[in-house]
Each structure stands twice: as C-alpha cells, then as structure tokens.
Amino acid sequence: MDGQRIIGINYPQLRALCGISGLSESGISQSSVDAHEEFMNLYQKIFLQPKKIPPGIPLGRESNISHASQTLKAMESQARQERNRNRPQEKQTQEMLINHAIRALKKRPIERSQKDLQVILKMLKMFPCLSTQLPKQELNKISSIGVVETWDRSQILFGHDGFFLMLKGSVKPYTRKGSREDQNKPAIGVGGFFGSFEPPQSEDSGNITQCALTLEVCEIFKISHSGYAKLKEDIAAKDHAMKESLIKSCQYYLSWPKLSINHLTKLIQLKTFPANQVLVKEGRVCSFVAYIREGECTLLQDIGALIHPAKKKGVGIKSVVVRRLGCMESFGEVSVLQEQPSSCTIITSTELQAGIIQPEALRDLDSVTISLMLQTAQPTCRKLSQEEITKEYMRQEKSKEWDHIKKRVLSDALFYNGIQLGCGK
The missing domain is CATH 2.60.120.10 (Jelly Rolls)
Structure with missing residues (x-):
C-alpha cells in the first residue's frame, strides 16, 4: 500500500476491502462464504470510474477555436489591408503606362x-x-x-x-x-x-x-x-507567303506550278510538336502530311524480337535508325493519298515546327493536284529487308559501344592526371 501507487485504484476502498473479516490470509485457510460474497460484491469499487463529460465544447477547446478564429480574421484583415495598400500603387503604375502609351x-x-x-x-x-x-x-x-x-x-x-x-x-x-x-x-x-x-454585317438589323x-x-x-x-490583309499575305515558301523549299515541290502550290498553301496549318513525340507508328497510315519548318525527326524500323544470348530469357523489341528528316523535307503524302501503312516509325528528335495538312482536306483537292503529288512525292523510306536491318542495327550498336569506350578511356586518362572536367587540375 505504501509502495508505488497505481493510477486508477481507490486505495481507501481497497483497505476497507482487505479488512473484511473471514477472508483467507496467504492462502492457508479458506475464506468464509459470507466474507467471499461480501468481497465479490464490493471489489469493483476499488477501481476509479472516469468522470463523465457532458456533451458540448470544453472550455479549453472553445478558447482554442476562438483564438484560431481571431487569428484567421486578423490574417484576412491584414491581407485586405495589403491589397488596399497595393491598389493605389497598381493604379498609379497603370496610369503611368497609359500616359507613356498616349505620348507614343x-x-x-x-x-x-x-x-x-x-x-x-x-x-x-x-x-x-x-x-x-x-x-x-x-x-x-x-x-x-x-x-x-x-x-x-x-x-x-x-x-x-x-x-x-x-x-x-x-x-x-x-x-x-x-x-x-x-x-x-x-x-x-x-x-x-x-x-x-x-x-x-447588315444596316437593316434594327439596331441603331x-x-x-x-x-x-x-x-x-x-x-x-x-x-x-x-x-488583316497584311497578316494573311505574310502567312500565305511563309506557307508557300515552306512548300517550295521541299525537294518534291521545286518544279511545281504556282497554282498547284497555292491550292496546298490554303490547306496548311502551322503546328508545334514537342521533342520525343511519336508522329507516325510503323504499320499505320500517316495521320497527316507534314512540311518541316524547324526541328528534326528520326525514322525507326523494328527489327523484331531479339533473344539476349547472355540471359536466354526476356524478349525485347528493338528499333534501328534508318533515316533522319530535317528542315525543308516532308513526309506522309503517299501514305495519306494511297492509304498505305507507313514502313517506319517517325519520332521528333527536337521540338518540331511544321505545316500539316489533314487527310480530309488533302482528298478534297482537285484531281490534277493529287495526280501531281503522287507523281512527284516518294515514300518516306523504303522497307528494309531483315538482313539489312540486322546489319544496320549491329553497325549502330558497335558505334555506340566504340563511343562509350572512347569516353571511358578519355575519362580515365583525365582522372589519373588529376584533371576534372570543367575544373582543371
């Protein structure tokens, strides 16, 4: 009793419970029936019961909420004052800008x-x-x-x-x-x-x-x-001249008559594509004809499934770079007009600016312009044989490996001589 106290025990009630006459001591003798029943009826009173808190917001929490509410109101008031303080400055800046513009x-x-x-x-x-x-x-x-x-x-x-x-x-x-x-x-x-x-549009619309x-x-x-x-006329003329120059710069259209080029110019829409975007997938018809103004594209062909000899497990689809397209080049004419699946995948290497013509607009051209386009345009790339693709793939892989070796040897040589790139010795 006098030792370390346990939280939640009513010690006065515990002493009274232990003082019941007739209880056994140290397990030597048995308790009497009356003492046992009295003990069982009273033993629960030695445990302290938690006080029941009536429903509602405790005073402490209420004060916290009140304090938080006051803080929020103070912040809103401060922000409002800040806006009101900045408003005259913004108005003054706007008036100064208007005055400068009026003078100009x-x-x-x-x-x-x-x-x-x-x-x-x-x-x-x-x-x-x-x-x-x-x-x-x-x-x-x-x-x-x-x-x-x-x-x-x-x-x-x-x-x-x-x-x-x-x-x-x-x-x-x-x-x-x-x-x-x-x-x-x-x-x-x-x-x-x-x-x-x-x-x-109309003066007879009834509106004064x-x-x-x-x-x-x-x-x-x-x-x-x-x-x-x-x-508007100047902007349209400049836009038309730029699109016309874009078409004329492509090799297939160097000898085209001006009338046919004008027909294509009216259909072109300028668009910008981000780097590493797939424009055309191998085996699918091109979704548009493109005339490249700025940027570069990479043409890839799949070489099928290759089994890695080292692991003998895991099959991966590899691609080989067969060509690159840059400024003053076009693609998609034959694929769109003849609905031929593309023999390669076209991916943007850099940000690409190009003029594009949608298939629906291209098919609505007159028969003379369509025939002229089919006669002059060529497929973007020919389909390589499996042997050619494999040889090209091996050549590119060896080139990558050789570049890696040169870079590693150069890095080791610089390191052993105490030279760090960008820092010197």
Whole structure:
C-alpha cells in the first residue's frame, strides 16, 4: 500500500476491502462464504470510474477555436489591408503606362520606334476587351495602326467607323432618338469600349448605330475599319507567303506550278510538336502530311524480337535508325493519298515546327493536284529487308559501344592526371 501507487485504484476502498473479516490470509485457510460474497460484491469499487463529460465544447477547446478564429480574421484583415495598400500603387503604375502609351500614340505610325510599339502593346494587353477579341498575331501588330484622339466635354462620337477604347475620361452611350434607355445605361470609363473592328454585317438589323457622348475631356484609342482590314490583309499575305515558301523549299515541290502550290498553301496549318513525340507508328497510315519548318525527326524500323544470348530469357523489341528528316523535307503524302501503312516509325528528335495538312482536306483537292503529288512525292523510306536491318542495327550498336569506350578511356586518362572536367587540375 505504501509502495508505488497505481493510477486508477481507490486505495481507501481497497483497505476497507482487505479488512473484511473471514477472508483467507496467504492462502492457508479458506475464506468464509459470507466474507467471499461480501468481497465479490464490493471489489469493483476499488477501481476509479472516469468522470463523465457532458456533451458540448470544453472550455479549453472553445478558447482554442476562438483564438484560431481571431487569428484567421486578423490574417484576412491584414491581407485586405495589403491589397488596399497595393491598389493605389497598381493604379498609379497603370496610369503611368497609359500616359507613356498616349505620348507614343500621338506620334504618326511611321515615326514610332520599336520601344514605342512595345509600350503601346503592353498597355493594350491590360484591357481584356482586346486580348479576348483579337488573335495574338493581330494584337501584336495593332499598336502600329492605332491612333489616339482627344475629345472635349459634351461632344458626340460616332462609333460606326471603327473601334474606340477609353484611355482617359468617360462617355455615355447615346442614340439619335435620345431614348430613355440611354439615360439608364452606365457610363463607359477607362478600359471600356464602343464601336467594332469591322463594319456591321447588315444596316437593316434594327439596331441603331452606337454613338457616345463625352462627359469630360477624353483620350480615346481608335482603330479604324479600313486600318484593321488592311492589317488583316497584311497578316494573311505574310502567312500565305511563309506557307508557300515552306512548300517550295521541299525537294518534291521545286518544279511545281504556282497554282498547284497555292491550292496546298490554303490547306496548311502551322503546328508545334514537342521533342520525343511519336508522329507516325510503323504499320499505320500517316495521320497527316507534314512540311518541316524547324526541328528534326528520326525514322525507326523494328527489327523484331531479339533473344539476349547472355540471359536466354526476356524478349525485347528493338528499333534501328534508318533515316533522319530535317528542315525543308516532308513526309506522309503517299501514305495519306494511297492509304498505305507507313514502313517506319517517325519520332521528333527536337521540338518540331511544321505545316500539316489533314487527310480530309488533302482528298478534297482537285484531281490534277493529287495526280501531281503522287507523281512527284516518294515514300518516306523504303522497307528494309531483315538482313539489312540486322546489319544496320549491329553497325549502330558497335558505334555506340566504340563511343562509350572512347569516353571511358578519355575519362580515365583525365582522372589519373588529376584533371576534372570543367575544373582543371
């Protein structure tokens, strides 16, 4: 009793239990029946029962939750203050950029430097109305044709001849009829716009041409319909010339007439493929015709199942490099037009930029162009015999092994002379 106490035992009750008269001592004599029954009825009282905690949140946990809630509110408040603190700086930076762009836009387009065009483009990218409506190629060129106009207060702007973007000031939608709806429409501030890039398709649609009434002195960026149309024509002509040059650079199309090349140019789509992507699998029809602009492809042929003589177990499919394709080369013409399975697997060795033509578009060409393509184009690679593939595979494996030996010998020689690559002695 006086020794080490055990947690969970009611020692006063244990002493009272041990003091029952009639219990046996040291196992010498038997306990009486009455003492035994009394002991069995009372022995459970020597164990302390845990206190029952009523349902609810303990005060300690409640305080922790309250503390966590206060901490979260403090963090949210701090973040809100940080945003509010940064907001004036962002607004100031935006206003400075707009001012720089306005100064550049007030120059004639021919007088704008490359730096001016970059400032204008950076400003235009801030406004979603431009970045979401215009393709990237047009957005990059729009800075060279846009102009800025300054309008005094209470002047009417007609939006039928171009696209107008608010840089400073505000305007309110206005119609010739002066309807009540105009009074309920919100004002158009910085970043807002009216008008359109292209003329409306129909003037009889029932919609009145949109106009705007200036509420203060305004600086407005304008893109005229004629300027935008000229920009689209220039981009289309440049794109057409690039695709035409891409086809002409391939060896099979050097002597083609211009009319037939134009037919193919209209069908080409430019696409970029990452390195190590399988473009064509051996035994399958090519999924497109490709004209390589930049990058390189590797052509592989399977050499079947090889049994490793050392292990005598495990079968692996090996491939041998039969050719490489680079710039100014094409593939897939014969496979697509004649639906012939490809005799090799084509994998991109580097990032590949190519112009591709889908099979559906190619088959819709006129018969003269298709016949001309079948006469001039050749299969991407011929099917090698098993003996040729095996010889080429052995040659490439020996070349790899020899390169490995040279690298190892050179590395050992440098190491024994105390030379580390990139560090010297």
